[in-house]
Amino acid sequence: MPECGLLVSAPGKVILHGEHAVVHGKAALAVALGLRTFLRLRPGGGERLRIHLPGVGVRREWDVAELRALRGRLTGGANSPSVEQLDTLKEFAGIAADASAPDSLAILAFLYMCLAISAKYGDVPSVDITVWSELPTGAGLGSSAAYAVCLAAALLHACGAISCPLKDGEATARWTEEEMTLINSWAFQGERVIHGNPSGVDNAVGTWGGALRYQSGKITSLKRVPMxxxxxxxxxxxxxxxxxxxxxxxxxxxxxxxxxxxxxxxxxxxxxxxxxxxxxxxxxxxxxxxxxxxxxxxxxxxxxxxxxxxxxxxxxxxxxxxxxxxxxxxxxxxxxxxxxxxxxxxxxxxxxxxxxxxxxxxxxxxxxxxGAPGVTLHSSSSLNAQVLHALSES
Known part of the structure; x- marks a missing residue:
């Protein structure tokens, strides 16, 4: 991982047409929104894992050795959150059993994804992660999915499961189709932590961008849609x-x-x-x-x-x-x-x-x-001053 770390973004979403009818087997069109969530991952110091979410007032850190021990206590499938796993994580993080506040769910999703991804692809990473969003929470604009997509991309990269496609001199880059499929699958698990039984549409829009058609559980990407x-x-x-x-x-x-x-x-x-x-x-x-x-x-x-x-x-x-x-x-x-x-x-x-x-x-x-692009890797020069300032808060 480069010393400057990693800058990732993912879009929110809106439903263009098909609200409510989609519940009854009809088609809905979901499109990626120009408002985005941004994540900065930097190498950590002192064998610590840190997360900072300035938008919801979260700043937490854990000892990597403690997290390794916690990972060993988690039972069940490596990438499908069970009630028992989430209860264990809540107890560890001091989150109430019935917590539904955005900050609590964000911490829970982060811990679950970090431990589950590192269990499959490598060690618990010692990194500092800051996430800031242009998306309001609780407005139906896919803010939690954009968060989960950014986390999936950053953690998969930190664990060596996906590449860093950004070349010197490039402003932005996208991952391969295979890598984006992997990012999407883990983002969906993060969405499950937050929402229980999501459709998968929001994280798919966050990953691939553009526009998607959703009908009876089937998600199809529309080809070449305009902005x-x-x-x-x-x-x-x-x-x-x-x-x-x-x-x-x-x-x-x-x-x-x-x-x-x-x-x-x-x-x-x-x-x-x-x-x-x-x-x-x-x-x-x-x-x-x-x-x-x-x-x-x-x-x-x-x-x-x-x-x-x-x-x-x-x-x-x-x-x-x-x-x-x-x-x-x-x-x-x-x-x-x-x-x-x-x-x-x-x-x-x-x-x-x-x-x-x-x-x-x-x-x-x-x-x-x-019709905005999906999950994207950025150079610092491609981001505006407001985003860089929000991600650089210590």
């Missing part, structure tokens, strides 16, 4: 995904003849959008954008019909429509986040005015893009 500019808006209205999913199911059972065609229509929107996205790179015509905008509008109406809308999201759509822009909710709905497409002819003046009006509603707003 699209969006506004991402967090209404900051809390919601329970579990309650919203149960509400949709209840409505389908109550009105099957009405609701099932709506789910079929959402499925058709996902398929139509996939066709458009895959056609755009070879024929970058501006005529595609009105189609994408219309699909946003139709799907947003459908999501209101199935009961996952919210006044805060209606307001978001009205505000952006007043500036000639088209929006829809993304994720569970009932509050949470929305996305607004920014076509090439959207003027900077209109975008700034929309952002100003959204912030005046008490929302948080980012101008970013979708």
């Amino acid at each position: 699209l500019r969006i506004l991402l808006t967090n209404t900051k209205v809390p919601r329970s995904t579990k309650v919203l999913v149960a509400g949709v199911k209840e409505k389908i059972l109550k009105f099957p003849a009405i609701m099932n065609p709506v789910l079929d229509s959402i499925d058709a929107i996902s398929q139509e959008c996939q066709s458009v996205l895959e056609a755009m790179p070879t024929n970058p015509s501006p005529e595609y954008y009105p189609v994408l905008e219309e699909l946003f509008d139709i799907n947003q109406h459908h999501l209101n019909v199935i009961g996952v809308g919210h006044p805060s999201l209606d307001r978001l759509c009205r505000v952006t429509a007043s500036h000639g822009l088209h929006s829809k909710l993304t994720g569970a709905g009932g509050g949470g986040c929305g996305i607004t497409l920014l076509p090439p002819d959207a003027t900077p003046l209109a975008v700034e005015a929309a952002k100003r009006d959204l912030c005046a509603c008490g929302y948080e707003c980012w101008e970013t893009d979708i």
